[in-house]
Amino acid sequence: MEQISRRRFLDEMVAVTRERRATTHLYVMLRDGGGIGVQWEQPGLDDLREFRVVDPDGPVCPHCLIIETVVALAPVLPLDMLRTARAKVQYERILRAGMLPAPAFARQSTSPEVTWLADCHGATGDPHTDADCAEHAAVVTPMVTDPLDVDSGTVLPRALGELTDATDVRKRLQLARDWRDTAAEVARRSRWAETTWGFLRSSGVLGVPAAGVPGVVYALAPGAPADDRPFAERYATTVRALSGQTTLVYADPVCLVPDPVPGSQRMPSFAGAVDVATGQPVRTLRLPSPRRPLSRLGRGILLLFEARHAMLIRHVKRPPDWESEAALHAFEFGLLEELGGAGYTSAVAACLEALRREGDLLARPQKVLDRRRRKALAQVFGDIDDEELHLWASVAYRNAIMQMLGSQAAFAEHLRRQAS
Numbered sequence: 174m175e176q177i178s179r180r181r182f183l184d185e186m187v188a189v190t191r192e193r194r195a196t197t198h199l200y201v202m203l204r205d206g207g208g209i210g211v212q213w214e215q216p217g218l219d220d221l222r223e224f225r226v227v228d229p230d231g232p233v234c235p236h237c238l239i240i241e242t243v244v245a246l247a248p249v250l251p252l253d254m255l256r257t258a259r260a261k262v263q264y265e266r267i268l269r270a271g272m273l274p275a276p277a278f279a280r281q282s283t284s285p286e287v288t289w290l291a292d293c294h295g296a297t298g299d300p301h302t303d304a305d306c307a308e309h310a311a312v313v314t315p316m317v318t319d320p321l322d323v324d325s326g327t328v329l330p331r332a333l334g335e336l337t338d339a340t341d342v343r344k345r346l347q348l349a350r351d352w353r354d355t356a357a358e359v360a361r362r363s364r365w366a367e368t369t370w371g372f373l374r375s376s377g378v379l380g381v382p383a384a385g386v387p388g389v390v391y392a393l394a395p396g397a398p399a400d401d402r403p404f405a406e407r408y409a410t411t412v413r414a415l416s417g418q419t420t421l422v423y424a425d426p427v428c429l430v431p432d433p434v435p436g437s438q439r440m441p442s443f444a445g446a447v448d449v450a451t452g453q454p455v456r457t458l459r460l461p462s463p464r465r466p467l468s469r470l471g472r473g474i475l476l477l478f479e480a481r482h483a484m485l486i487r488h489v490k491r492p493p494d495w496e497s498e499a500a501l502h503a504f505e506f507g508l509l510e511e512l513g514g515a516g517y518t519s520a521v522a523a524c525l526e527a528l529r530r531e532g533d534l535l536a537r538p539q540k541v542l543d544r545r546r547r548k549a550l551a552q553v554f555g556d557i558d559d560e561e562l563h564l565w566a567s568v569a570y571r572n573a574i575m576q577m578l579g580s581q582a583a584f585a586e587h588l589r590r591q592a593s
Contacts, residue, residue: 174208174223174224174225175222175223175224175225176224176225176226176227177224177225177226177227178226178227178228178229179226179228179233179238182209182224182226182238182242183238183241183242183245186201186211186242186245186246187245187246187249189213190213190246190249190250191249193213193215193220195215195216196213196214196215196280197214197215197216197279197280198212198213198214198277198278198279198280199211199212199213199214199246199250199277199278199289200212200214200275200276200277200278200294201239201242201243201275201276202273202275202296203235203236203239203273203274203275203300204223204273204298205273205298205299206302207225207232207235207302207304208223208224208225208235209223209224209225209226209235209238209239210222210223210224211224226238232302232303232304233304234304234305234306234309235302235304235305236264236265236268236274236300236305236306236309237306237308237309239264239274239276240260240261240264243257243260243261243276244257246278250278250280250288250289251285251288251289252278252288252289252291253288255496256288256289256290256291257291259291260276260291260293262487263276263292263293264276264293265309266293266372266484267293267294267295267368267371267372268300268309269425270295270368270371270372270374270375270376271299271300271371271375272295272296272297272298272300272367272368272371273295273296273297273298273299273300274293274294274295274300275293275294275295275296276291276292276293277291277292277293277294278290278291278292279292281580281581281582282580287582290500290581290582292500293368294367294368295367295368295371295372296367297367297371319395320374320375320376320377320378320379320394320395320426321346321349321350321353321377321378321379321429322395323346323379323393323394323395329342330391330393330397330399330400330401330450331400331401331402331403331404332391332400332402332403332404332407332449332450333381333391333393333404333450335403335404336381336382336383336384336391336404337381341381341433342379342381342393344431344433345379345381345431345433346379348431348432348433348460348462349377349379349429349431349460352429352431352441352460352472352476353373353374353377353429353476355469355470355472355473355476356370356373356473356476356477356480357370357374357473358469358470358473359470359473359474359477359508359512360473360477362511362512363508363511363512364511365504365507365508365511366477366508368484369477369480369481369484369504370477370480372427372480372483372484373427373476373477373480376425376426376427377426377427377428377429377458377480378392378393378394378395378426378427378428378429379392379393379394379428379429379431380392380393380428380429380430380446380448380455380457381393381430382430382432383404383408383449386408388444388445388446388447389408389446389447389448389449390428390430390446390447390448390449390455390457391404391448391449391450392426392428392448392450392451392455393450394426394450397450400450404449407449407450407452408449410452411447411449411452411453414452415447415452415454420488421454421488421489421490422454422487422488422489423445423453423454423455423456423486423487423488423489424448424451424453424454424455424456426455427455427456427457427458427480427483428446428448428455428456428457428458429457429458429460430446430457430458430459430460431460431461431462432459432460432461432462433462434462435462435463435464436461436462436463436464437463437464438461438463439461439463439465439466439467439560439561440461440467440475441458441459441460441461441472441475441476441479442458442459442479443456443457443458443459443479443482443483443486444456444457444459445457445486445489445490454489456483456486458476458479458480458483460476465558465560467557467561468554468555468556468557468561469555470512470553470554470555471554471557471561471564471565474505474508474509474512477508478501478504478505478508481501481504482501485497485500485501493589493592495585495586495588495589496581496582496585498585498588499575499581499582499584499585499588500581502571502572502575502584502588503575503581503584505568506568506571506572506575509565509568509569509572510572512553513550513553513565514553515549516549516550516551516552516553517550517553517565517569519546519549519550520542520546520549520550520565520566520569521569521572521573521576522573523541523542523543523546523569524538524541524542524569524570524572524573524574525573525576525577527541527573528573528574528577529577534574535570538566538567538570539563539566539567541566541570542566542569547562547566550562550565550566550569553565574587575587
């Protein structure tokens, strides 16, 4: 591992990136112990270099340096202002999840006028070192064995006790753990899921909805301070605190809100809410208890999709970000390409062939797959019904649309037009 000064490191990142014009992907990866790996990927050639950055006047915070590196690379790639600013938010979100962040960049076009795509992956490991600055050393999620490890048998907080009882909480915990287990099963098989699973695993706390008060939950987190205020007082205090604020930021945890009552809803969903336990806006993942459950693989993919959705959203009532929406779909496509093998990719290929033949969006995309392809797609998930098969066929169709359009940016524009 090469030892280098901060200034020389930044100069070298800019110079090498400018020199390697054929680069299609670039990764800046935090390593255990504070080292930094940088990989430039070109067709048929990967160049990985490892650095340890040390200045004469003291150790360099690797987190500050990586964020500074992204800013220095922005005009070289090029990277637009929105992606540059979002890189810091994504980096610190993964740092907060206790993982090693790795900003990742991908070329959309060979034209130097077209900006690069940006994301941030996460790897397993300890992201903190003695060199961390005060700001980044503080970005530490308290070490909890399991955010769902709460004792439903003890006396509930007064406000929560007014909403439900210990038996109901126990059922909700069981359902939340079962849903989360499906995501863990997918994550064990997929490199695409690692970052999102880390976020869900470290941030997902139980949320109990307030019946009759839409958009309000009580988050039951391990180690929460005791508070014997009634629900009405907590709710009134929260409303007063949030009223009049022009920019509201969601709290870091995400509430898993299971519904133990069997119903027709089969898929998890993302929604914003207010948590009266903390008095803050909170992202929620609503977890149904369907009469006809989806396959476990399907449930895991859908929960990770919605968890990824929650990761991408930080502000309440923000305008649609179609690039983020396209990236969310690309995440789902990547999971299915990796886990579904030929059963899934042949369905995408059939849809792509039909799109090119028709020259436009298909009037009846559900009719594209023949019996052999439908059977192959179904076998990816096991014993599934026609409704679930149609769900995954529709994902394959969307994947084919993005392939036909040729880039994630073009797919984002397609989503924007479809919504208008």
